[in-house]
Amino acid sequence: MTEYKSDLLRLLSERGHIHQLTDAAGLDALACEGIVTAYNGYDATAPSLHVGNLASVMLLRRLQQAGHRPIALMGGGTTKIGDPSGKDESRKLLTTAMIAANIAGIAQVFHRLLDFGDGPTGAVMVNNDDWLQGLGYIDLLRSVGPHFTVNRMLTFDSVKTRLDREQPLTFLEFNYMILQAYDFRELALRHGCRLQLGGSDQWGNIVNGIELTRRMNGIELFGLTTPLLTTADGAKMGKSVNGAVWLNEEMLPGYDFWQYWRNVDDRDVGRFLRLFTDMPLDEIARLEALAGSEINAAKIVLANAVTTLVRGAEAARAAEATAAATFAGGGLGQDLPVLMVGAEGIGVIDALIGLGFAASRGEAKRLIAGGGARLDGAAITDDGHHVMLAGGEARLSAGKKKHGILRGA
Numbered sequence: 001m002t003e004y005k006s007d008l009l010r011l012l013s014e015r016g017h018i019h020q021l022t023d024a025a026g027l028d029a030l031a032c033e034g035i036v037t038a039y040n041g042y043d044a045t046a047p048s049l050h051v052g053n054l055a056s057v058m059l060l061r062r063l064q065q066a067g068h069r070p071i072a073l074m075g076g077g078t079t080k081i082g083d084p085s086g087k088d089e090s091r092k093l094l095t096t097a098m099i100a101a102n103i104a105g106i107a108q109v110f111h112r113l114l115d116f117g118d119g120p121t122g123a124v125m126v127n128n129d130d131w132l133q134g135l136g137y138i139d140l141l142r143s144v145g146p147h148f149t150v151n152r153m154l155t156f157d158s159v160k161t162r163l164d165r166e167q168p169l170t171f172l173e174f175n176y177m178i179l180q181a182y183d184f185r186e187l188a189l190r191h192g193c194r195l196q197l198g199g200s201d202q203w204g205n206i207v208n209g210i211e212l213t214r215r216m217n218g219i220e221l222f223g224l225t226t227p228l229l230t231t232a233d234g235a236k237m238g239k240s241v242n243g244a245v246w247l248n249e250e251m252l253p254g255y256d257f258w259q260y261w262r263n264v265d266d267r268d269v270g271r272f273l274r275l276f277t278d279m280p281l282d283e284i285a286r287l288e289a290l291a292g293s294e295i296n297a298a299k300i301v302l303a304n305a306v307t308t309l310v311r312g313a314e315a316a317r318a319a320e321a322t323a324a325a326t327f328a329g330g331g332l333g334q335d336l337p338v339l340m341v342g343a344e345g346i347g348v349i350d351a352l353i354g355l356g357f358a359a360s361r362g363e364a365k366r367l368i369a370g371g372g373a374r375l376d377g378a379a380i381t382d383d384g385h386h387v388m389l390a391g392g393e394a395r396l397s398a399g400k401k402k403h404g405i406l407r408g409a
Contacts, residue, residue, distance in 0.1 A: 184209025
């Protein structure tokens with residue numbers, strides 16, 4: 001592990017946040033001299049960020065913990081184009097109203113994890129539509145365009161991947177890297193921002209911004225990326241069987257969010273505790289050294305710590321209590337997902353789909369045929385089974401880890 005002099009890079013290194021640095025010695029020296037302002041950008045393509053975004057949000061939190069100033073850049077302007085990085089197909093274009101609503105939803109997690117006070121290290125939230133919307137296209141091309149060559153732009157992974165797979169890359173998307181570079185320059189001029197943070201797939205875009213600002217304004221900027229986050233079995237971080245693991249409560253119930261962390265691979269516990277919690281490193285070392293069934297205690301600590309950070313302490317308490325009632329006592333935890341059922345009852349296949357335990361009737365039938373569906377603990381053997389509740393409730397389970405409540409109206 002590289003020895004850094006600044007508290008900032010030491011903290012990021014110890015926690016496992018660093019993948020690439022454009023100039024490690026230069027940034028280390030800058031962080032020793034005084035407060036560094038840094039940003040990360042988030043396009044508003046959905047009403048919430050997901051677990052895959054959490055590492056970059058934690059980067060901003062670590063920055064502030066080390067005595068520096070974070071900027072959360074909302075991509076109100078760039079969302080109108082769409083970042084092609086890591087995407088096989090073009091994103092659907094959103095309306096201005098949809099983008100504004102998404103930004104309002106995304107902002108929630110930042111107000112939980114960052115301090116937006118007025119002090120010198122107080123976090124700042126800005127929207128790149130403030131400057132991108134007013135740019136005249138010809139003026140932008142004349143001032144910024146000469147600093148980009150199509151030859152080099154075609155070498156970037158975000159472009160090459162799409163072309164190699166013979167998927168269309170629109171000219172609109174092709175301009176995205178120019179606008180992200182322009183964002184870095186604009187934040188440097190407006191806010192004294194010297195550092196851009198991002199995932200490893202943003203390396204090329206970050207370097208573009210550094211080079212553009214150096215050529216146009218002679219300002220030295222820096223870039224830092226986090227490792228590509230995958231689970232121990234190679235899956236992309238932030239995805240579950242039922243889709244994205246959203247950070248906002250209205251997009252994913254608290255119990256499901258808590259369960260995502262409770263069910264991580266044993267090999268991921270220590271790494272995730274370092275990345276996604278503020279727990280002391282010596283305590284993390286103790287927890288990740290637990291063996292056998294004892295590692296489950298560490299997973300509960302992880303689930304509680306992350307849920308408390310992102311959703312609040314009450315959400316963590318409720319989720320743990322539900323898990324205890326569901327798994328230990330065999331009861332009906334109060335925080336489980338609920339599907340309301342009318343007096344006519346419901347078919348078990350429709351119930352599995354309604355609770356999100358199966359994406360289709362075929363998947364539900366396979367679950368039942370494999371013995372993975374249970375009603376109040378008893379295996380369901382008939383995929384035509386009809387559940388009548390008469391005002392009561394029952395627990396429907398899919399496998400060992402997914403449980404929901406069917407509640408009679």
